[in-house]
Structure formats: C-alpha cells, structure tokens
Amino acid sequence: MGEIWIKEAERLGDGSIGGAMDTPGAPPRVVWHTTESGHGDTFFKNVGDYLIRVGAEPHILYDPSTDRLGQYGPLSQSARALRNDGLTRTNRTGKVCIQIEVLAKAARPFTEYWKPGPNFKALMRAIRSWGVPDVWPAGALADRYADPDVSRSRTVWATRGGHYGHSQVPGNDHWDPGAISKPAIFAAAPKEAAPAPTPKPSTPAKPVVPTVDLSNLIAAARRDPGLKQGGTTHPADVRIVEGALKAEGLLPAAYASDGSFGSSTVAAYRKWQQRCGYTGSAADGIPGKASLEKLGAKRGFKVKA
Numbered sequence: 319m320g321e322i323w324i325k326e327a328e329r330l331g332d333g334s335i336g337g338a339m340d341t342p343g344a345p346p347r348v349v350w351h352t353t354e355s356g357h358g359d360t361f362f363k364n365v366g367d368y369l370i371r372v373g374a375e376p377h378i379l380y381d382p383s384t385d386r387l388g389q390y391g392p393l394s395q396s397a398r399a400l401r402n403d404g405l406t407r408t409n410r411t412g413k414v415c416i417q418i419e420v421l422a423k424a425a426r427p428f429t430e431y432w433k434p435g436p437n438f439k440a441l442m443r444a445i446r447s448w449g450v451p452d453v454w455p456a457g458a459l460a461d462r463y464a465d466p467d468v469s470r471s472r473t474v475w476a477t478r479g480g481h482y483g484h485s486q487v488p489g490n491d492h493w494d495p496g497a498i499s500k501p502a503i504f505a506a507a508p509k510e511a512a513p514a515p516t517p518k519p520s521t522p523a524k525p526v527v528p529t530v531d532l533s534n535l536i537a538a539a540r541r542d543p544g545l546k547q548g549g550t551t552h553p554a555d556v557r558i559v560e561g562a563l564k565a566e567g568l569l570p571a572a573y574a575s576d577g578s579f580g581s582s583t584v585a586a587y588r589k590w591q592q593r594c595g596y597t598g599s600a601a602d603g604i605p606g607k608a609s610l611e612k613l614g615a616k617r618g619f620k621v622k623a
C-alpha cells in the first residue's frame with residue numbers, strides 16, 4: 319500500500335471524489351493535466367473550487383509557480399478528471415490512477431518556467447510509493463490539439479504503468495498538459511538514494527584464548543634462571559604464565575612481563591604448585607601439566623602439552 323494522503327498537501331473539498339478501482343491488478347499510473355488557467359493563489363482557490371463544482375476533481379491540484387500542493391481525495395481511489403472510453407472507466411484503470419491538475423496552460427509547457435520544490439518532491443514520493451515507474455509508456459505528448467503524432471493506444475493504457483498525459487488517454491480528446499518535458503518531471507524529484515544496507519550485526523569476535531606450550535615453559539624454567547638477569551628462552555609462552563601468576567598475587571609486577579622464567583618466576587610457580595597441593599620436590603617451580611592446566615583454567619589460557 320502506498321501513501322493515500324500526502325501529508326504535505328492541503329486538503330481540498332470534502333475528501334470524497336471517487337471509489338474503488340475497476341482493474342486494481344493493472345499497473346499503477348499517473349495522468350497529468352493542465353487547468354488551462356493562470357497560476358498563483360487566486361487561481362488555486364477559484365479553479366480548485368470550480369473543479370469541485372463541476373465534479374471533475376483530480377486527486378491533486380498543483381501550482382508550478384509556487385509549489386503549492388492540494389489534494390481532493392485518497393490516492394487509493396479513483397478521481398474524476400477523465401472521460402470514459404466507451405465502457406472502460408479510465409478514471410478507474412490500474413492499481414492507482416493518480417490525476418494531477420497543474421495550474422498552467424497546455425500551450426505553454428509548465429516545465430519551461432516552473433519552480434518545483436519540496437511539495438513537488440512529496441508528490442513524486444507519494445506517486446512512487448505506489449510503484450508507479452518513472453516512465454512515459456505512451457510516447458510523445460501532444461503539442462497541439464488533435465496532434466496526429468499522439469497515440470491513445472488502448473493496449474498501452476490497459477497494460478503499462480507510468481506517467482501519461484491526458485492527451486494519451488484513450489477515449490479522451492484533450493491535449494493537456496502540452497509538450498512538457500518528460501524527464502524534467504523526474505529530475506525535479508530525484509529518487510532518494512537507496513538506504514545503505516544495514517550492516518549485519520557483527521558476531522562479537524570470540525576472545526582469542528592464548529595457548530602456552532608446556533614443553534617451552536619447562537625448557538624456559540630450566541634455562542632462564544641460569545641466564546643473565548632477564549634472559550629469555552620462550553618469552554611469548556612465559557609472559558602468559560607470568561601474567562597469570564601476577565593475577566594470583568604470586569609474582570611481583572616488576573617481573574610479570576619480562577618473558578623470562580627466571581628465579582622469581584620459578585619461586586612464584588612453586589607457590590602456585592603448593593596452592594594446588596603439591597609439596598616437597600613435587601613443588602619445584604617447574605611447570606607440570608596438571609598445575610599449569612589448573613592455572614590456565616583459572617586465568618584464561620590453554621595448555622598444549
């Protein structure tokens with residue numbers, strides 16, 4: 319369902335101008351008319367009232383000189399500005415048949431001097447909301463009465479969606495809206511850029527669980543205390559364990575990230591082993607699989623044994 323009442327438009331008349339469409343399965347369309355009058359607020363009022371009086375209301379009354387926009391009836395129903403084509407009720411052809419009376423004259427195409435503004439954009443937004451394509455399926459618009467170059471093909475009218483001039487509707491003989499610029503209608507209301515696709519909510523990156531290599535740690539714990547202060551063997555593995563020992567309150571911060579499994583780290587690891595229940599030579603400060611896995615489970619690393 320598209321926009322039924324354009325919120326930017328003034329309401330004209332009592333809001334009731336037609337009824338259900340006869341061929342709602344047919345493509346949506348727009349028909350452009352000109353009122354064959356002047357423009358400005360006086361004409362807007364007088365011509366607007368006249369169309370009600372004679373029962374020829376379109377959906378929309380538009381002033382191309384002021385961008386003033388009025389609406390007589392719901393876009394989802396028919397309007398009254400077309401003549402029937404025999405038994406075909408042209409006003410009721412299509413999913414919608416949105417009719418627009420422009421305060422202008424066919425002999426002076428309004429796209430040559432108009433000042434379309436936000437209200438024209440609102441009108442086009444509403445038109446497009448019904449799926450009316452930005453095309454003119456019936457070819458050339460009339461540039462004079464009984465213009466022989468103009469087609470009023472019944473087939474096109476019945477089967478093609480888009481924009482029509484009154485001059486292109488079968489069963490009708492008016493030549494409005496004149497030879498307006500067909501592309502100008504669309505250019506005055508560029509389509510909104512398609513909204514950027516909403517980025518998929520990124521699955522939060524799984525925290526990377528670091529892995530330490532038990533044999534590397536054992537090698538470091540055996541070798542590093544004999545190196546000169548701060549010497550390292552497998553610093554990447556050692557730093558992870560140092561961080562865990564520090565978090566346990568067993569290793570002073572000063573030694574906690576040097577990557578060296580020196581004597582302070584050995585002493586800290588011994589305390590961890592004792593915490594785990596090891597005693598005597600079982601708590602020698604050299605990591606073993608069970609105590610290391612316990613530390614990793616508590617402090618967030620895995621052990622590769």
Ligand SMILES: [Zn+2]
Pocket residue numbers: 350351352399484492494
């Ligand atoms: Zn007309």
